[in-house]
Structures are given as structure tokens and as C-alpha cells.
Amino acid sequence: MRSLLSPEGRSALAGLASARNPLFAFDFDGTLAPIVTRPDDAQIPLPVSRRLGALAARRMVAVVTGRSVADVNARLGFAPKYVVGNHGAEGVSSSQAEAWARTLDPLRSTLRAAKSQLSACGVRVEDKGLSIALHYRTAADEAVARAAIEAVLRGLADELTVVGGKCVVNVVVRAAPDKGDALLALASECGADTGLFLGDDDNDEPAFAKLPPHWVTVRMGPDFARSQAAFYLDGPSQMATLLQMLLDLHHPP
Numbered sequence: 001m002r003s004l005l006s007p008e009g010r011s012a013l014a015g016l017a018s019a020r021n022p023l024f025a026f027d028f029d030g031t032l033a034p035i036v037t038r039p040d041d042a043q044i045p046l047p048v049s050r051r052l053g054a055l056a057a058r059r060m061v062a063v064v065t066g067r068s069v070a071d072v073n074a075r076l077g078f079a080p081k082y083v084v085g086n087h088g089a090e091g092v093s094s095s096q097a098e099a100w101a102r103t104l105d106p107l108r109s110t111l112r113a114a115k116s117q118l119s120a121c122g123v124r125v126e127d128k129g130l131s132i133a134l135h136y137r138t139a140a141d142e143a144v145a146r147a148a149i150e151a152v153l154r155g156l157a158d159e160l161t162v163v164g165g166k167c168v169v170n171v172v173v174r175a176a177p178d179k180g181d182a183l184l185a186l187a188s189e190c191g192a193d194t195g196l197f198l199g200d201d202d203n204d205e206p207a208f209a210k211l212p213p214h215w216v217t218v219r220m221g222p223d224f225a226r227s228q229a230a231f232y233l234d235g236p237s238q239m240a241t242l243l244q245m246l247l248d249l250h251h252p253p
């Protein structure tokens with residue numbers, strides 16, 4: 001896998017600039033915003049949000065995140081044309097959304113019953129409507145926290161499945177779109193002939209796998225070796241540089 005800042009990566013980005021209708025899509029945590037101890041504290045650095053806002057004024061920009069749409073919208077500092085939440089389940093083809101949300105009800109009951117046991121291990125439950133996140137970043141002992149999560153998810157209904165992440169276990173509805181399905185639907189809806197997608201975590205891999213090979217796919221951070229993305233970047237600290245390159249490609253300085 002090559003760096004997006006290598007000659008091959010720069011040439012792929014130049015190809016996007018000359019495409020008719022490219023879609024520029026970004027994950028939020030670990031991509032636009034650095035990972036922080038408390039997910040509630042995550043913010044986009046100002047140089048990134050300013051450049052992203054400028055790109056969104058010229059091109060189709062989407063944010064595709066595991067957070068709920070309402071949560072991420074409040075953190076962006078600009079209004080992209082498309083926002084997809086809940087790992088792909090919220091914001092695209094949502095006629096099934098109510099049924100998907102109800103599929104999580106039995107798990108909600110299980111988690112309510114296990115609430116004190118989970119919080120004693122440092123596990124925080126976040127119900128995002130179309131998915132449920134079990135966070136353990138602040139746990140004193142991560143192995144104990146993970147064991148408590150595994151115990152409570154034992155016998156998970158067939159309609160549900162688990163997506164791993166950085167100090168989080170996400171429970172999603174199996175029938176709901178993942179980020180790959182959501183991006184393909186979005187590209188079709190907005191007539192995008194190609195695009196760029198950057199993400200840093202396991203829930204971004206379906207997008208890297210499902211997007212057509214002429215899309216520019218980028219895994220952020222040190223876990224890129226086992227990724228299906230075509231390129232990598234070191235992390236969110238390189239986002240401002242990348243966005244400036246995209247802006248310069250569209251309007252050369």
C-alpha cells in the first residue's frame with residue numbers, strides 16, 4: 001500500500017480533480033477529528049473545518065460516520081451536502097429505519113439489566129437509535145471491560161452483528177447498510193462518477209472493499225497494513241495538508 005502523498009497518490013488525486021462529478025467522503029473520528037479520551041470531546045481542528053467548508057462550496061462532500069447524524073452535524077462547523085450516520089444505516093434509503101431501530105429493543109433490555117455491572121468495569125453504553133456503542137476507552141482494565149461486553153453480547157440475536165472499533169464495540173443491524181452500501185447508494189443518488197473516501201477503522205473497511213477500483217480509498221493511521229484501501233495517510237494531522245492539495249487542484253494557486 002502507498003502513501004496518498006506519494007507520486008501515485010498525487011496522480012490519483014489529480015484524476016479526481018479532472019473528473020466530471022466526484023464525491024469527496026470522509027469518516028469523522030480518527031479521520032477529520034483526532035481520537036480523544038472522551039468521544040464527547042472530539043472536535044475538527046479549525047484549519048481542517050475551514051478547508052473542508054471551502055471544498056464543500058465547490059464539490060460534493062459527504063461525512064460518513066459511526067455517530068448519529070445529529071451528533072456529528074453539531075461538530076462539523078460547516079454543512080456538507082450529505083451526512084450519513086450510524087455506520088451507514090442513517091441518512092440513506094431509510095424507509096426501513098424504524099424497523100431496524102426496533103430490532104435493537106431486546107438488546108436495550110439486556111443492557112439496562114446489566115447497566116451497573118458494565119459501568120463498574122468502565123463500559124459506557126451509547127444508544128444511537130440505529131446502532132448501540134459500548135465504549136471502554138476510559139476503563140481501568142481494558143481486558144476486564146472487553147470480557148464484560150462479550151458476556152453481555154453472548155447469544156446476540158441473528159438480526160444483529162458486531163463491528164469492532166478503537167476501544168468500542170458497535171452493535172449494528174445486519175440488514176442495514178454498512179458504509180460501503182451507503183456510499184454506493186449516495187454515489188448513485190448524486191450521480192458521482194468517482195470519488196475519494198478516507199477512514200481509520202474497521203467500520204470503514206466495507207467501503208474500501210465495495211467501492212469500485214477507480215475510487216481513491218485511504219486508510220488513516222498505523223493499521224493500514226491489513227486494510228483493503230489503496231492508499232494510507234499517517235493520521236488526522238495530515239488532513240489539513242490533503243484538503244489544501246484538493247483545493248489547489250480545483251483552483252490552482
Ligand SMILES: [Mg+2]
Nearest residue numbers: 027029030201
Ligand atoms: Mg473513524
